[in-house]
Amino acid sequence: MAGRDVRFHLQGGAEAAMTWAPDHPLDMLIRKLESIAHLSAEERRAIAGLPTLVRLLKAGQDIVRDDDRPSQCCLVLEGWACRYKLISQGKRQIFSFHVPGDIPDLQSLNLKAMDHSLCALTSTKVAFIPHHSVLALTARHPxxxxxxxxxxxxxxxxxxxxxxxMGRRTASQAIAHQICELYLKLKAVGLAENHLYRLPVTQSDIADALGLTNVHVNRVLRELRTKGLVTIVGGTLRIHDWRELTGFCEFDPTYLHLERQAA
Incomplete structure (x- = not known):
């Protein structure tokens, strides 16, 4: 696959670009795993040898549903996905956002029935990997x-x-903390730099992730912009003062256990 530029539009009309050029669908998985651990050349080749079925999904399309018994894992290649659950009134709780390189349903290797759903938040490209192939890989490579x-x-x-x-931070701190977390996750796989990244999720998605209302999320984002901490223009989020933002929300990246970032 030829490399392509991911262009970010900044305030004032300027652009910043980052090149994302995976040569193989499983390159994103290798990039993600190498952000948290070392892989040998042999292990990288073994992962790249997994069979995949690549599919394009529309925003809002379910990948796997609550109570399903999947026979394959899903790797996010492009776009964003989320874990969620619906209650009887139709209200949605999002448990996690997932970006390229993530396998959100890896637990389905051992937990046969899904206890939540997984869906595409944006137009998303995913690769499905059969469970038996993943299990054979892990048996060969402990x-x-x-x-x-x-x-x-x-x-x-x-x-x-x-x-x-959700339980102990203010709404402003919770959203700021999530902004910091997503930046480091994306930076680790080469999809963010210079405190700048695409944020394609809606205010409704953020509200469902943090148990807030859309109005509250909108007010918090305006507050963070007024304080000169972040701006969101055309779906691109820019962090203006990383130190101030992380101090405000008491962000400590230790829990991400990142060991390296993509070149």
Missing amino acids: RIAAIFWRDTLVEAAIFREWMVG
């Missing part, structure tokens, strides 16, 4: 199995931070 386990533990750490955000 270190890869350990790295997958580490990835699920990092997801659990992120979930705990979200719980703290």
Whole structure:
């Protein structure tokens, strides 16, 4: 696949570009795993050898649903996805956002029935990987199995931070904390730099993730802009003062357990 520029439109009409050029669908998975652990050349080749079925999904399209018994894992290649659950009144709770390189349903290897749903938040390209192929890979390469386990533990750490955000941080702090988290996750796989990244989720998505109303999210984003901390223009988020923003929301990136960033 030829490389392409991801262009960010800044205030004043300027542009910034980052080149994202994976040569193979599983390059994004390798990039993600190498952000939290070291992979040998042999392990990278083994992961790249997994069979995949690539599909394009529309925004809002479910990838796997509550109570499903999937036989494959889903790798996000482009776009954003989320874990969510609906209650009887039709209200949605989002548990996590997922960006390229993430396998949001890796737990389906061992938990046969889904206890939540997974959907595309934007137009999304995904790669489906059969469970039996992943299990065979981890049997041949125990270190890869350990790295997958580490990835699920990092997801659990992120979930705990979200719980703290909903339960003990103010709405402004919770949103600011999420902005910082997403920046580092995207930067780790080469999709953000210079405190700038695409934020394609809606205010409604943020509200459903943090248990807020759309009006409250809108008010917080205006407050952060007024304080000179962040701006969002055309779906692109720019952090103007990283130190001030992280201090404001008490952001400590230790829970992400990042060891390296994509070149």
